[in-house]
Amino acid sequence: MGLWLGLCFGICFLTGLVSHYAQEPSHPIPFPTSPSWGYRLTQGLHVTTGTAAIPLLLVKLWTVYPRLFERLPSGELRRLRALLVTLLERASIAVLVAAAIFQLATGLMNSAQWYPWSFSFRSTHYALAWVAIGALVVHIAVKLPVIRQALGGDVESSELDRPGATEQGVLSRRGLLRTTWVAAAVAVVATAGSTVPLLRRVSVLGVRSGEGPQGVPVNKSAEAAGIGEQQVGESYRLEVVGPSGTVRLSREELLAMPQHDEELPIACVEGWSASGRWSGVRVRDLTALAGATGGEDVVVTSLQESGPFRVTTLQGNFVDDDRTLLALGLAGEPLDLDHGFPCRVIAPNRPGVLQTKWVARLEVQA
Structure with a gap:
């Protein structure tokens, strides 16, 4: 789940940089005029991957949030290092979660042209994008050994579970992944018609139907x-x-x-x-x-x-x-x-x- 979420955030970040640069009044490196559909593609990808990230993030948070509330290691001097590492890790995750929720929520509001705030969306969205991607990079670096082990093992393995998280749920792990991917695909299809004309008949949540003067x-x-x-x-x-x-x-x-x-x-x-x-x-x-x-x-x-x-x-x-x-x-x-x-x-x-x-x-x- 984290792998797909990271890919969506990475694409969102890069295409967001393109959009921000395109809107700058001056370009030290000229923004290209060709292909004529280039911005259409990058901004379509930006909003589409951002939309797909919403169900991915919700499920990711549901699966990991108990870790944020686990008891901290004992404060004994010999365990002080473990305590500090745990505190820093949780602080970075809190920043990542807060920035991710803010980016996706305000991005969704922007796509609907609803601005219930007084700050500048563009500058704030741009600044928090760096915070979110920076926190994501730190999180990946810290968790890289676990990520490698998890991706190299069987998805149904409980080897890396937190203690006490072995009770069988309603869905299997594969079932949860497949359900989440279907939800993300439905979210994309339901909105992507704003960019892809072939999907306009089924994109019931698209902000624009393609109709107009x-x-x-x-x-x-x-x-x-x-x-x-x-x-x-x-x-x-x-x-x-x-x-x-x-x-x-x-x-x-x-x-x-x-x-x-x-x-x-x-x-x-x-x-x-x-x-x-x-x-x-x-x-x-x-x-x-x-x-x-x-x-x-x-x-x-x-x-x-x-x-x-x-x-x-x-x-x-x-x-x-x-x-x-x-x-x-x-x-x-x-x-x-x-x-x-x-x-x-x-x-x-x-x-x-x-x-x-x-x-x-x-x-x-x-």
Whole structure:
């Protein structure tokens, strides 16, 4: 059980690092634009393995929790070393259990977009991930001899049991393992449809069904963002600011520029993703109007009045990619207001929270 739980936590940790790095405003090592579905895959794996870890962790805790409450060794001087080792081991396990429960519980809430707390989910989740993986590594190091012996022996062996834990239960050990694996598989299938379209009919617990305006789900609606006709009506102008000055373009002028179509996924940190056929103007063509020569980062500002991702940074390698568009349409139709009308950013292999909607301004960074 611990082996599979460790694998799930390891995959969660690595894919979480990818997601955190992708959301940073600057990248010392450029985040790749290809494959276009890369973030869709890594974040899908992140949420899927995190979901699978929930039943695994519950059963793991059920099997080992009595050890946390066993009597400590006698405090005699000759047994002081054993006492200290036991205390340190239990303290590290307590940290591991607390961090693991926190990570899985808050991750599940995040996937449902429920935030009953005031702290920043992203920074806290990232910090506790290091605590959890560090405590896990320490635990594995301490228990390595036992792990080797257990994995090398028969699963039904009671050789490593704690004293008094030999009474036969309702399930055999193999039965418990198989039941847990089935529970983890059911949890994955019931949620993975948010990422895997083939599973959407059976993923009854998926946070997104795949349905939405123009065939793509919506996280934040125009109403939730405070966007109305007064912001996106005939008076709307996109500002493009660069070395040679400021260019202001209406939606009609944007439509008069060379248009390009790209099939690109939009993948969100909550684990859901969907592909769409986007049409619009290449961002690099727009920045060139304001004197950009290539390779510069671009600060993108939304019409929405507030929100943690109202202002984002589009790194230079994304700006220069032919597939990065200021999208004006989706699925052969004008962009729906909930998808960011009059225009939004869509770029390959980029977190959905950074695919800014209702774009008001593009500012080239020197």
